[in-house]
Amino acid sequence: MTEIPLFTTVNLLTGFLGSGKTTLLKRLLNDPALADAAVLINEFGETGLDHHLVERIDENMVLLQSGCVCCTVRGELAEAIRDLLSKRDRGIVPPFKRLVIESTGLADPFPVLSTLKADPVLRHHFKAGNVITTVDAVNGARSLDTYLESNRQIAVADRLVITKSDLVDEATMDGLIERITRINPDCVVLDVHDEALSVADLLDSGDFVRGEHVQSATGFYCEDSRDLLDSKGAPHSAEFRSFSITVDRPVDWTAFGIWLTMLINRHGERVLRVKGILDIAGEDRPVAIHGVQHLVHTPVHMQAWTTEERQSRIVFIVDGLDPKLLRRSFEAFALVDRVPVQPATVVAQRENAMTVEH
Numbered sequence: 001m002t003e004i005p006l007f008t009t010v011n012l013l014t015g016f017l018g019s020g021k022t023t024l025l026k027r028l029l030n031d032p033a034l035a036d037a038a039v040l041i042n043e044f045g046e047t048g049l050d051h052h053l054v055e056r057i058d059e060n061m062v063l064l065q066s067g068c069v070c071c072t073v074r075g076e077l078a079e080a081i082r083d084l085l086s087k088r089d090r091g092i093v094p095p096f097k098r099l100v101i102e103s104t105g106l107a108d109p110f111p112v113l114s115t116l117k118a119d120p121v122l123r124h125h126f127k128a129g130n131v132i133t134t135v136d137a138v139n140g141a142r143s144l145d146t147y148l149e150s151n152r153q154i155a156v157a158d159r160l161v162i163t164k165s166d167l168v169d170e171a172t173m174d175g176l177i178e179r180i181t182r183i184n185p186d187c188v189v190l191d192v193h194d195e196a197l198s199v200a201d202l203l204d205s206g207d208f209v210r211g212e213h214v215q216s217a218t219g220f221y222c223e224d225s226r227d228l229l230d231s232k233g234a235p236h237s238a239e240f241r242s243f244s245i246t247v248d249r250p251v252d253w254t255a256f257g258i259w260l261t262m263l264i265n266r267h268g269e270r271v272l273r274v275k276g277i278l279d280i281a282g283e284d285r286p287v288a289i290h291g292v293q294h295l296v297h298t299p300v301h302m303q304a305w306t307t308e309e310r311q312s313r314i315v316f317i318v319d320g321l322d323p324k325l326l327r328r329s330f331e332a333f334a335l336v337d338r339v340p341v342q343p344a345t346v347v348a349q350r351e352n353a354m355t356v357e358h
C-alpha cells in the first residue's frame with residue numbers, strides 16, 4: 001500500500017502563454033517518479049483544452065477553467081485542492097504524493113502561492129516544492145518587455161526552464177539567460193533540450209540557497225520578489241480576452257492553414273495564443289495546433305479522440321483585438337472548402353472579458 005507522506009509536496013508550473021508548460025508537464029508525467037502525482041490545470045477561458053493535450057485523463061487530473069487562478073478562481077483553487085485531499089483520504093482517488101499545479105499563462109504566481117499558504121487546511125497538509133517556470137526562447141524577451149506577469153513568473157522561479165532553444169541561436173539564448181538572471185539571480189536555469197535534464201533536476205530542492213528567497217517548510221512566499229515587483233493588487237497588465245470557436249464539421253486543412261498564417265502575420269503581436277484540437281477532413285485522429293504570438297508550431301497528431309463528438313475547438317487569447325473581427329474572418333475563410341459558408345456551422349462561440357482586478 002502506498003504510504004502517504006505527512007506533507008504532500010506542491011509544485012507550481014508557471015510560465016507565459018504558450019511557453020511550453022503543458023508540453024513539459026506531459027513529459028514529467030511520463031516519468032515513473034511522477035506516476036503518483038495529482039495534477040491541477042487552470043485554464044483561462046470557457047473552453048479547456050490542456051487536459052486533453054496532456055492526453056492523460058484520470059481521477060487525479062482536475063481542470064479549473066473560466067478564470068485565472070491568480071484572481072477570479074483563487075477560492076476555487078483552494079476548494080479544488082481540499083476536494084482532492086478529501087477524496088484521497090476516503091480512497092476515492094489514488095493516493096497521490098505530490099500535486100502539480102499548472103497555472104494559466106497569464107497568472108501572477110504570487111497570489112496563487114499565498115492562497116495555498118493562507119488556507120488553514122492546505123497549510124497543514126501541503127508543503128512548497130519548487131516553482132518551475134518555463135520561458136519561451138523565441139517570445140520570452142518580448143513577453144518580458146510587454147507583460148508584467150512574465151517578469152513575475154520568472155521572479156518566483158526555483159527552476160527556470162528555457163523552452164524552444166531548438167528554434168533560436170546562441171546569442172538569443174545568452175541574451176535571454178542574462179535577462180532572466182537579472183530578475184532572479186538565484187534560480188537554476190535549465191534548457192529543456194539538455195539531454196541530461198532529469199525530473200530530479202526540476203523537482204529536487206537540492207542544497208542551493210536562494211539568498212532571502214528561501215522557502216520555509218510550509219512557506220510559499222517570496223517576500224523579496226514581491227516587494228521588487230510591486231505585486232500588491234496589481235491587475236493584469238493588459239486587456240486579455242479569451243474566446244473559443246467550435247466547429248461541427250471537418251475543417252479544410254489548407255484553408256485553415258492559410259487563414260492562421262495570415263492572422264498571425266498580420267496580428268501576431270495581439271494574438272497571444274491560439275490553440276486548438278481540430279477535426280481535419282480526411283484525418284482519423286485529432287490534430288493539435290498551436291500559435292504563440294508570431295510563431296506557428298508544427299501541428300501534431302494526437303493519439304485519439306477522447307470525446308464522442310469529433311468537434312474542432314479553437315481557443316484564442318488576444319490582447320486588444322476584437323473577437324468579432326477574428327470570428328468573421330474565420331467564418332469567411334477557414335470554413336470555405338467546397339461548401340458555401342454556413343454561419344450556423346460555428347455552433348458555439350464563447351467570450352470572456354479578461355480585464356480582471358485582483
Ligand SMILES: Nc1nc2c(ncn2[C@@H]2O[C@H](COP(=O)(O)OP(=O)(O)OP(=O)(O)O)[C@@H](O)[C@H]2O)c(=O)[nH]1
Binds near residue numbers: 023163
Ligand atoms: N520547437 C519547440 N516547440 C515547443 C517546445 N516546447 C513547447 N513547444 C510547442 O509550443 C506550443 C505551445 O506549447 P504548450 O506546452 O501548449 O504551451 P503552454 O505554456 O502550456 O501554453 P498555454 O497553456 O496556452 O499558456 C506547442 O506547439 C508545443 O509543441 C520546444 O522546446 N521546442
